[in-house]
Amino acid sequence: MLNFILLIFIYIGIYAIAAMGLNLIVGYTGLLSLCQAGFLAIGAYTTAVLMTTFHMGFWESMIISGFIASLFGILIGIPTLRLKGDYLAIATLGFGEIVRNVILNWDSVTKGPMGINGIPGPSIFGTTLSSMDKPAWIVIIWIFVAATYYFIRRIIRSRVGRALEAIREDEIAASSMGINTAKYKIGAFTTGAFLAGIAGSLFAAFNQSVAPLTFDFMMSIMILCMAVLGGLGNSFATIVGAVIIVLASELPRLMGISHIIPPQLNQILFGLILVLMMIYRPQGIIGRIKLNYAKIVKEEISDLEK
């Protein structure tokens, strides 16, 4: 039982990292991306291949995984981000499917539908972690969650963050203010992909195996639901969203009634969350924290007066 709760918190952490990345794209920049699972898959498979075939260590594999995922972020971003959000949604959806298709068919590298097993655990302070060392994993993963949260907070409170939010509010106005919208959009998209790659890498190392069917469209939707439920454009709310969604999906198993509840109910719940939240509470359960410019200006002035 305790084991299971620990497991849930590990998954919450992994999804929270990916969801905060998505939130940067959807919530802060206002672009709808439906391929977060694809980036997770790229991250997970990169780590899996590097660690099994090339016997690299986990930490360097993780960094490489993040960069490879963001490379694909640029690749898909350049043609589509110059266009309106609706097209991006479909193109990213297609990209996610392509990633899954390629992983399924590229047997020599990805081992096709079988997936890759026997990924070694990361070594830390001279000991190698296995999936059994859950408390250690929780600490590691939540350190990454905290780092991601801080990283995004730093972005948002900078000039870049203000540019992203300007793009979300009105792209034409933003570009007439001299913001290079394509550059910032691709930047946001790439950063989101990078975070998904890191999350995927952690996912692969924790499970010590990867399989292509894990990273389907529903996973992208689940991550999207976390961002939407908590509140688009608010990283803390996204973590709360991740807690709620993972708990809701795992609750039947936790209570030992998973055999009565059909798996479809879970997905219907995601659908309902999307529709109802959009109609009744588009800002999410927690909402968006607006920067209080008046307060910032006051602080600046009082700083100057000192």
Next chain:
Amino acid sequence: MNLFNIPSNELLQHLINGLTLGAIYSLIALGYTMVYGILKFINFAHGEILMAGTYAGYYFYYFLYDPSKGAAYTIGIFIAALVIAMIASAILGVVIEKVAYKPLRKAPRLAPLLSAIGVSIILANLAALFFGTKSKKFEYPFNNSSMDIGGSSITPNQLMILAVGLIMMAGLKLFVDRTRLGKAMRATSQNQPVAALMGINVNLIISLTFAIGSALAAVAGVLIALEYKVYPTMGTMAGLKAFIAAVVGGIGNISGAMLGGIILGLLETFGVVILGIPQGLKDTIAFSVLILILLLRPSGILMKNIREKV
């Protein structure tokens, strides 16, 4: 003609297959393009509306199905099933618009899109819950043995798809171009507030658009079901491809959707044959076409490039 060393009878064969596939894509693409023309958003649930209509047609057909009553009866109930599928899809489309999209008409662009994704997930899973995930065979209502034309074969079902597709598209084109309601529809898509000022009931026109688009998708759904069975996610991939077709032709443009569908159908069929793309990666063709079109001609083949107004 000896293009890429393919014998001419095989070339004709692929042409027939491509056109049939294209006619299906066109029928579905019309729904996307009509809704986009008026509401400027992608109805993600379109593929699931197609699926729901197909199930309605399927159950109606097998409720009345009785092989002892002869071929004419079978064809009769098949046509009735087609109509039932159209009606079911039309009602569903209108209801979805009223419940999930109408409250969001003034919301930021992202909201209706997310809501539509939600609706599509709900519908696909409800279908899996109630009808089961196992695919159901929709038998041909007629003898589907192929006929020989100049060395290549065409099945009666392919002929039917081409004929039905042609009739539906011609009918729609006439409706939109020649009738008062069609004129109201075009006016609404050009400028909603002004159309409302001219006495057009905009809500009625939006409902009508959803009804027509959904009904056309249902026709496509039943026609695909004959070839590929009925299952809860049947609309997803077909819907995506049709959306790509709509983009290729120029989204919001009815002739564009028809043309885009045919082009995509031909590209997919010939892409596999000529470029030797493995069947497993066939879906990749459509998405690559989408990305290429977005890069080279984002407003589609038939669309004039219109700058966005502030």
